[in-house]
Amino acid sequence: MSNRLTFVSPATSPSLRRARFYDGESIDGIGVARAREASGSLSVPGRVVMSPTARCRETAAALGLSGAETPELGGLDVGRWRGRTLDAVAAAEPEAVTRWLTDPGSAPHGGESVQALCERVARWLETARDGEGRTLAVVEPEVVRAAITEALGMPAAVFWRLDVPPLTVTELSGRSGRWNLRLGQPLAVPDVD
Template sequence: MLISPAMNAALREARFTGDAPLDESGLRQARAAAHVVPAADRCLRGPSRRCVATAEALGLRSEAEHALREWEMGRWSGARLTDVSADEPERVAAWLADPSAAPHGGEPLLELCARAGAWLDSLHGGGAGRVLGVAEPALIRAAVVHALALPPEAFWRLDVPPLTVTELSGRSGRWNLRCGRPLAPGPES
């Protein structure tokens, strides 16, 4: 299971996130959702401040997992997509069209999908049990692309809203997907 982190200013401003922390609204929403987090045998989180704060606000005792780190955007990190698109329209177009392109000097989409896939496949064997990871949306999208053997271009057609659970069950080579379940507080019983 993968949980996307709560909202932050970088997401609101459509920035290549860099390492932006949660904003107050995101922190409140994560704390409110703590009681509906699915049970897991092992909890992991990406190393970004947003993943760390979300995991803490959800009450998870999680360990850092380097493979769950954010998509490396090189010199575009922290910049607004609209600004980069205005300054470098050809490079943005190439990046969106070619999964092997990394005009920003960071990680190409193909490498992100391979990294997410290698981590996902590593969960089988060794008795990992039910694993829950708090990971950036790009990593979750890449994991879904890998798990379902989708073409890399499908990555751009997947949305992962803040504080949602994406469940992948099965095993390497045969994954099932349950996506988009919000971690919203339910009505009181």
Template structure:
């Protein structure tokens, strides 16, 4: 059977246009409301043997609200955005348009002084690959960016694929397999 890792994207802490790099804000009112709506679908995932979360306030709050009692994992933190931390993409693009273009075009650059996209994907993938190789289930609540990075790593996709993955708050994705050999498992259609 192998290992089953279900990643749950944290509930939101702001509207999509107000999202900030490396954001440490807690869940907003809409985020709490969405957690309550999604709870019937997500609470059963808490039966997993191991339950983790990103160390951000919104990831921890989402996991706790769903009854997971998750253990914070530093490797599941969002990408280190250096001096861009706390800014929106629009704000950075207005201040440093050439730097934003370079960052979006080359996964090995970090014009913000933080972590490169390639390093971020590798870090998240390293976390996946160090999970227990035994059969079992894991659930992890993480920032949407972390879920995107995990998918790119697991599918062995080119790093630029990261920009083409849309992860909505409270969405889930399941990876099955073992370290170094991951498969994307889509939920069965409901009839």
């Protein structure tokens, strides 16, 4: 039997709408409504895990899911940039932003590098690969990027070239140490007869 990991990105929040580094705020009303509409569209998982952030917990709840917060699946720690817009940071620290976006090992914000995030998620994937059945993970978009980068053996520099829209599904399935990717499926609203 193969192992299937279904990643669901969180619903929209004000920081996402303003291109601001996530600062712990809740999902917005539109995000809650869309997640509730999609609640019946996911296959029943054997287990549910989530990033330990408010928007992932709230998205899971709106989808009708409960599960364990998993620190290894936490979002990228952007240090002192948290809560600021990318434009504001780029205006104040253009060289730092350029370094951060081009060097996966760089962490000019004092937080975590993209490389460190990818390595942390890779360790979690190793433990997940050994299981069987279906795991659903409501996780931050950067965790989805890191999982895809690592599962496909791509260099961490690819990380920023992967877009993960809100409330989308990305699937990995694997057996014998190999992952296959199925990505970017929107959560479908079930038909009502």
